Amino acid sequence: MIQFEDVAVRYGRMADVLSDVTFRLEPGSFHYVSGPSGAGKSSLLKLMYLAMPPTRGRISLFGRDVESLDRNERALLRRMVGVVFQEFRLLNHLTVFENVALPMKISGERPSRRQAHVKELLEWVGLGSHLHAAPLTLSGGQQQRVAIARAVITRPKLLIADEPTGNMDDRMAVRLMYLFEELNRIGTTVVIATHNDRLIERFAHPVIHLNEGRLSILEPGEQVLA
Numbered sequence: 001m002i003q004f005e006d007v008a009v010r011y012g013r014m015a016d017v018l019s020d021v022t023f024r025l026e027p028g029s030f031h032y033v034s035g036p037s038g039a040g041k042s043s044l045l046k047l048m049y050l051a052m053p054p055t056r057g058r059i060s061l062f063g064r065d066v067e068s069l070d071r072n073e074r075a076l077l078r079r080m081v082g083v084v085f086q087e088f089r090l091l092n093h094l095t096v097f098e099n100v101a102l103p104m105k106i107s108g109e110r111p112s113r114r115q116a117h118v119k120e121l122l123e124w125v126g127l128g129s130h131l132h133a134a135p136l137t138l139s140g141g142q143q144q145r146v147a148i149a150r151a152v153i154t155r156p157k158l159l160i161a162d163e164p165t166g167n168m169d170d171r172m173a174v175r176l177m178y179l180f181e182e183l184n185r186i187g188t189t190v191v192i193a194t195h196n197d198r199l200i201e202r203f204a205h206p207v208i209h210l211n212e213g214r215l216s217i218l219e220p221g222e223q224v225l226a
């Protein structure tokens with residue numbers, strides 16, 4: 001699904017943020033990304049969703065070397081990836097409903113199917129009474145849930161989420177974890193960056209741990225040692 005070989009990232013003249021990163025995530029897997037603030041979690045996710053190229057090394061996604069892709073191929077590949085950005089990136093001139101419906105519209109789903117599916121998902125994330133609201137009238141946690149609904153509405157092959165439960169209370173965070181696990185159960189590969197150790201303990205999955213530019217993969221239970 002995702003393969004990194006000797007990947008490094010450096011911004012400007014700074015030291016490498018990531019160096020010699022090599023790992024492989026299998027289709028259908030579920031991983032967290034953890035590590036101290038500034039360890040490079042967001043940078044790792046950006047590489048995965050093709051928002052930036054590595055400074056060195058090779059990355060392949062869905063079996064394709066991403067460096068060899070032309071613009072169209074890259075856009076097609078990106079369409080198979082649902083992304084929850086740390087800063088949400090909602091379209092503020094559209095309603096909550098329209099934001100979540102947009103990926104379905106782009107992928108050519110029938111309006112009748114869109115209507116029912118978007119409504120059902122927004123109800124599940126607790127926003128059933130905000131369908132026609134403008135995103136900027138919502139709280140941070142509510143906007144984050146809109147961003148999550150938009151990322152998962154098309155059941156992407158790969159879901160990449162940067163601190164998706166960062167602005168939520170525990171009850172909602174748990175509810176969203178059920179959503180991610182359900183998606184994973186039906187075939188989506190999931191990668192979630194989080195600082196929330198309680199969630200990592202409760203919903204046990206391997207952890208991609210970053211520290212001082214190095215990456216290690218810890219199986220559930222090993223985190224305590226990290």
Ligand SMILES: Nc1ncnc2c1ncn2[C@@H]1O[C@H](COP(=O)(O)OP(=O)(O)OP(=O)(O)O)[C@@H](O)[C@H]1O
Nearest residue numbers: 011012014017035036037038039040041042043044
């Ligand atoms: N566009 C950029 N230009 C310059 N430096 C950057 C850029 N993006 C990230 N960095 C630096 O790279 C390092 C890693 O940042 P990154 O956002 O990947 O870490 P993180 O683990 O996600 O941190 P946090 O948990 O605080 O979100 C930090 O020192 C950051 O300042």
